[in-house]
Amino acid sequence: MNLAKHITDLLYRYDCVIVPDFGGFVTHQIGAKLASDAQTFYPPAKQVAFNSHLKHNDGLLANYVTSAEEMSFEEAATAISLTVAKWQQALKTNEVQLDGLGVLSLNKNQQIIFEPKKEINFLTASFGLSTVASAAVNRPIVQVKPLIPIVQTDSKKVIPTFIKYAATAAILLTLSFAGYTGYEQKQQKEVLASQQKALEKKIQSATFIIANPLPTLKLNVVREVSKPYHVVAGAFQFKENAHRKVKQLIADGFNSKIIGVNKWGLTQVSFDSYVEKNDAINHLYKIRKTVSQDAWLLVKATK
Structure with missing residues (x-):
């Protein structure tokens, strides 16, 4: 029986899988991130850690093994105990490779150290999302043309000829349309005044007063907080x-x-x-x- 595979399957659905008399594998979620030095984007992920204090049998792993291996609950519990005994014996001299999870080993204090496989993502919402490496963006340098300088000689400023012509044309156009504009403004004011009077009459005819208005209705909406x-x-x-x-x-x-x-x-x-x-x-x-x-x-x- 490949117990590591069953633990891996459960970690995609549960945040904690306890191996009786050995320890618990607990997942934690991390958000998407960008490695600026390598221009690499990493999707949201859920990685696994090991807690040696979680040893009490909650029945989750045994129930799953019962279904997956088509055996009784007692047989599943026995098979798990035998696998745990093999892991503990192997840890005395070597590392223990767990398929799809990582590597178990003992430190100088005979405590179990777990090194997870970081390329494994247990977050089902990120299924299909992979690490993306992006090339550095090279932005072109825009050259700004210098402004036309104004040459100053003695106490007078010399203005370019084409600027003089443009200013002269603008003044002539303004003078030629001055009279027409004043007439148009007068007509526009008269039209707006007549429209405003008509609108005031409609507002007066539509105004009414409620003697006994209904009381204000207050609704207290309670938002239910999700407790997963x-x-x-x-x-x-x-x-x-x-x-x-x-x-x-x-x-x-x-x-x-x-x-x-x-x-x-x-x-x-x-x-x-x-x-x-x-x-x-x-x-x-x-x-x-x-x-x-x-x-x-x-x-x-x-x-």
């Missing part, structure tokens, strides 16, 4: 048990609710849902220590 990160309390085959679990958790002070049915037909119940990923992970740790070690994190946008 859910700390799952369990998945139930019968809906009655799911509703019973929700009532129990609400009585215990949790904001519990049913968050849908998974592909195996099980109704999922959450302890609570969160807007931020870090808040969800922090509450997951707290719930595992105080309430249930079987709680796990699910990323799913609710409607």
Whole structure:
């Protein structure tokens, strides 16, 4: 069984995949960026990191292996345990290559170090987008022609001949149309005055007063905030048990609710849902220590 491949498949849909008694692979999203030195554009991506403190079995990996390998849940859990034992034994002397994920190794303190494959992008929204290298843009230099200088001799300024001709022509045109323009302006003012009087009559005839106006209607619109990160309390085959679990958790002070049915037909119940990923992970740790070690994190946008 290629356990690394199953972990890779799950990371395209989930932000956290826990390998029981070994550690968790957690993804984080990074935005698009430009490497100015190489003129290279990188699309948005979701890269993976390793957290050795996430060791409790949340059932996600075992359930997926059960479906993918067509075996029972107990057989899947055993197969995962055997693979983990092989990894731990191999790490004592060598690095462990995980297909599609990266490389595992031990440091001087016998702690697991994970080096991910940076070319792997787990963000499905960026599917088909690749790194683009752009050539540097060479902008042409525009040469500005110098202005015609005004030559000054003694105390007088010599003005170019063609500028004198242009100024003279402009003055003659202005004088020739001065009388016509004044007549046209007078006519235009008379037309505007008649139009304004007609408009005032229409406004007066259309003016009316409401004695008892209706009160102003105020609507309070509450915008629902999306909470895609859910700390799952369990998945139930019968809906009655799911509703019973929700009532129990609400009585215990949790904001519990049913968050849908998974592909195996099980109704999922959450302890609570969160807007931020870090808040969800922090509450997951707290719930595992105080309430249930079987709680796990699910990323799913609710409607």
